[in-house]
Amino acid sequence: MAGSQRVYKQRIKSTQSLKKMFRAQELIAASRIGKARDRVALASPYSRAITRAVSAVATHSDVTHPFLARRTDTNRVAVLLVASDRGMAGAYSATVIRETERLIEQLRDEGREVDLYVSGRRAVSYYTFRQRELAGRWVGQSDAPQLETAREIADTLLERFGAPADEGGVAEVHVVYTQFVNMVTQRPRVIRLLPLEVVEGVAPAGDGGPLPLYDFEPDPETVLDALLPRYFRARIFASLLQAAASELAARQRAMHTATDNAEDLIRTYTRLANQARQGEITQEISEIVSGADALASAS
Amino acid sequence: MAATLEVDLVDAVGKVWSGRARQVSAPAADGEIGILAGHTPILSVLRAGEVRVRTEGEGVLSWHVDGGFLSVDSDTVTIVVDALSDSTSSSH
Numbered sequence: 001m002a003g004s005q006r007v008y009k010q011r012i013k014s015t016q017s018l019k020k021m022f023r024a025q026e027l028i029a030a031s032r033i034g035k036a037r038d039r040v041a042l043a044s045p046y047s048r049a050i051t052r053a054v055s056a057v058a059t060h061s062d063v064t065h066p067f068l069a070r071r072t073d074t075n076r077v078a079v080l081l082v083a084s085d086r087g088m089a090g091a092y093s094a095t096v097i098r099e100t101e102r103l104i105e106q107l108r109d110e111g112r113e114v115d116l117y118v119s120g121r122r123a124v125s126y127y128t129f130r131q132r133e134l135a136g137r138w139v140g141q142s143d144a145p146q147l148e149t150a151r152e153i154a155d156t157l158l159e160r161f162g163a164p165a166d167e168g169g170v171a172e173v174h175v176v177y178t179q180f181v182n183m184v185t186q187r188p189r190v191i192r193l194l195p196l197e198v199v200e201g202v203a204p205a206g207d208g209g210p211l212p213l214y215d216f217e218p219d220p221e222t223v224l225d226a227l228l229p230r231y232f233r234a235r236i237f238a239s240l241l242q243a244a245a246s247e248l249a250a251r252q253r254a255m256h257t258a259t260d261n262a263e264d265l266i267r268t269y270t271r272l273a274n275q276a277r278q279g280e281i282t283q284e285i286s287e288i289v290s291g292a293d294a295l296a297s298a299s
Numbered sequence: 300m301a302a303t304l305e306v307d308l309v310d311a312v313g314k315v316w317s318g319r320a321r322q323v324s325a326p327a328a329d330g331e332i333g334i335l336a337g338h339t340p341i342l343s344v345l346r347a348g349e350v351r352v353r354t355e356g357e358g359v360l361s362w363h364v365d366g367g368f369l370s371v372d373s374d375t376v377t378i379v380v381d382a383l384s385d386s387t388s389s390s391h
Contacts, residue, residue, distance in 0.1 A: 046310060050379060052377075226366075230367075
């Protein structure tokens, strides 16, 4: 009996220290999420301007560009997975990984070979544990992506897309990331970034109405050539920023739930400990009383 | 008072400057380009160089840019740059 009381006390203690940790993580995530959302908002004028320019070139001239053309000379495709560096974010990483697995399976069914690029330590360890090969990995800043990293990722993928088939060129580039809808909803998204689909990818940028007839300086090909890599980089950077905001939101919610659960556990264990203590006291009293009774009846 | 231009200067991480201006000059692919109100719509690649904005209040803002592009569309100038440094302003 005395044993169970001690066990409950220990559990209460360890749950209390876990609760402190959950609470701290929740507060950290909460304080960072505002900044992450601001960064998403700040990056949008850039991508809006580029998107508008790309659609202007695409609608007003008949230029073709390698980034827009479908490649048929290779079966290889690249997939970029954007997950988080740390856990404690509920199902955040698991969801994007599951979505990626589904995409890979679908691509394999179509007879494609998949090269996987991964950002985020959780996803890297998922694949290394299963001894699956990764074509590239980036870790260390999933909750605050830097522009240089985005550029490095984008340039790696662009290089693969531009390479000839026998030197590891890929025909398509897909990206799996988590879209930040709002604080409660983050949705995993799968998009094909290359070859670019100007028709669906560049919906009218909202403000402008019909696009005017532009002059191109020096000529449409050069302008497109300058725009498309920037467009691609901007899309990659935007996915990383969205993923970062989603990660923090998921972490905040998961840690909030964990704190609540810890409180529930502490309450349950406190009740059980009280019950055990009461039981012990009752037992002691009945032992004393029965002892006294026995003495009284003996004399 | 001449007509003015609506100028947005943006880079990948945010909006650098936005406001009204009388004149914008930028290092276009074939040479320095100067834009006043009423300019024909243009999309141009930018080289590395100096972007200068003459604001309404006669001040001149300038930035050194590493490259990017510029679009003009019904008196709205959008300058998209990769990286920029040393913002300086002076008034004449």
